[in-house]
Amino acid sequence: MTTDIETLARAHFSRFDLNRVPSPCFVVDGAALARNLTILRDVADQSGAHVLLALKAFSMTEMAPLVGKYLAGVSASGLYEARLGREHFTGEVATYSAGFKAADLPDILRLSDHLIFNTPGQHRKFRPLIDAAAQDVSIGLRINPEHSEGWTDKYDPAAPCSRLGTPVSRLTDSDLDGVDGLHMHTLCEQGFAPLRRTWEAVEPTIGAWLPRMKWLNLGGGHHITRGDYDRAGLIALIREIRARYDIAIYLEPGEAVALHAGILVGEILDVTENRMPLVITDISATCHMPDVLEGPYRPALLGETETGTLHRIGGPSCLAGDVIGDYGFAQPPAPGDRIAFLDQAHYSMVKTNTFNGVPLPTIALWHSETDALKILRRPSYGDFAERLA
Numbered sequence: 483m484t485t486d487i488e489t490l491a492r493a494h495f496s497r498f499d500l501n502r503v504p505s506p507c508f509v510v511d512g513a514a515l516a517r518n519l520t521i522l523r524d525v526a527d528q529s530g531a532h533v534l535l536a537l538k539a540f541s542m543t544e545m546a547p548l549v550g551k552y553l554a555g556v557s558a559s560g561l562y563e564a565r566l567g568r569e570h571f572t573g574e575v576a577t578y579s580a581g582f583k584a585a586d587l588p589d590i591l592r593l594s595d596h597l598i599f600n601t602p603g604q605h606r607k608f609r610p611l612i613d614a615a616a617q618d619v620s621i622g623l624r625i626n627p628e629h630s631e632g633w634t635d636k637y638d639p640a641a642p643c644s645r646l647g648t649p650v651s652r653l654t655d656s657d658l659d660g661v662d663g664l665h666m667h668t669l670c671e672q673g674f675a676p677l678r679r680t681w682e683a684v685e686p687t688i689g690a691w692l693p694r695m696k697w698l699n700l701g702g703g704h705h706i707t708r709g710d711y712d713r714a715g716l717i718a719l720i721r722e723i724r725a726r727y728d729i730a731i732y733l734e735p736g737e738a739v740a741l742h743a744g745i746l747v748g749e750i751l752d753v754t755e756n757r758m759p760l761v762i763t764d765i766s767a768t769c770h771m772p773d774v775l776e777g778p779y780r781p782a783l784l785g786e787t788e789t790g791t792l793h794r795i796g797g798p799s800c801l802a803g804d805v806i807g808d809y810g811f812a813q814p815p816a817p818g819d820r821i822a823f824l825d826q827a828h829y830s831m832v833k834t835n836t837f838n839g840v841p842l843p844t845i846a847l848w849h850s851e852t853d854a855l856k857i858l859r860r861p862s863y864g865d866f867a868e869r870l871a
Contacts (some may be wrong), residue, residue: 491742494850500820505749506843514743518707519552557734564593592799598622602657622663629683631676667701676710692727697730746828759793766797769840781823799838803835
């Protein structure tokens with residue numbers, strides 16, 4: 483599939499009446515999710531890889547049955563995501579954390595098929611507990627290939643002084659005793675070429691260890707469902723590794739599952755001015771799209787123009803920096819108008835919070851092919867109160 487899915491998403495959501503849903507509201511396109519999942523399933527079928535959904539990026543439980551039709555399971559980042567994966571999704575559960583707690587390990591062992599440690603030290607510390615539990619869990623170790631392809635240090639697991647994974651130069655044969663697989667996650671929103679270069683850089687070091695392993699997990703950050711992604715190259719590489727080392731290969735896409743599959747609808751509450759036009763909306767950067775503040779990220783606005791007067795859009799919270807960005811409007815915005823930010827089905831949904839009493843968005847499921855719409859979850863005072871408790 484070579485379709486520009488961003489262009490396709492803009493076209494589909496341009497037809498959606500933003501007044502059909504409460505505000506603010508995440509609107510997820512079920513047809514777009516199915517499209518992405520179909521692509522991922524095709525990669526799995528052609529390459530023989532096990533493709534898992536990274537719950538940290540997309541954990542919409544209402545879509546678990548759909549995900550289960552296409553993917554082999556989920557990857558989790560600790561006890562509560564492991565519970566989410568086991569209780570709501572189907573297939574394998576692979577759990578990794580930069581640091582596990584002893585109190586959590588019994589439940590994590592019960593819930594997981596793969597348990598991946600960040601360091602040999604954590605593995606040695608918990609080995610007696612693992613042996614005593616007698617659970618059929620495959621043990622993995624996350625490595626740092628010491629080869630960076632990152633476009634910003636904040637999202638680069640292989641950046642200098644990274645705490646994520648053990649540098650391969652520090653590993654010894656004894657560090658791999660009792661280890662069934664290696665895990666490396668080094669990419670973020672990237673194509674195939676960075677993965678190929680990373681593999682070429684790290685294979686000379688880990689190649690001697692792979693024959694004693696059962697699996698190799700290549701992590702996430704792969705934009706597999708993007709139209710210009712070299713899926714043929716990825717399939718060929720996975721086949722090559724499987725044939726050379728006779729091991730299973732895992733991929734953990736997150737963003738690729740929900741890429742361009744949802745919007746965040748908001749309402750303009752006020753328009754004012756302070757040296758430039760200012761728009762106050764019920765969408766908050768700090769509460770609903772924290773990546774805007776955490777990283778170099780500017781979400782695209784549906785219908786924005788390059789020629790219109792720039793308006794600075796900000797949220798309703800008291801945080802001075804609760805600013806989404808500067809956008810051009812074809813027509814002067816007014817209170818009561820609806821707006822929508824594109825590509826919000828991944829990460830934004832799982833990072834929402836109720837700082838300053840700002841409510842969580844409603845969640846709605848829309849099907850772009852049939853125009854069917856269903857409200858799935860509405861915010862309540864309980865959401866806010868539970869987060870304060």
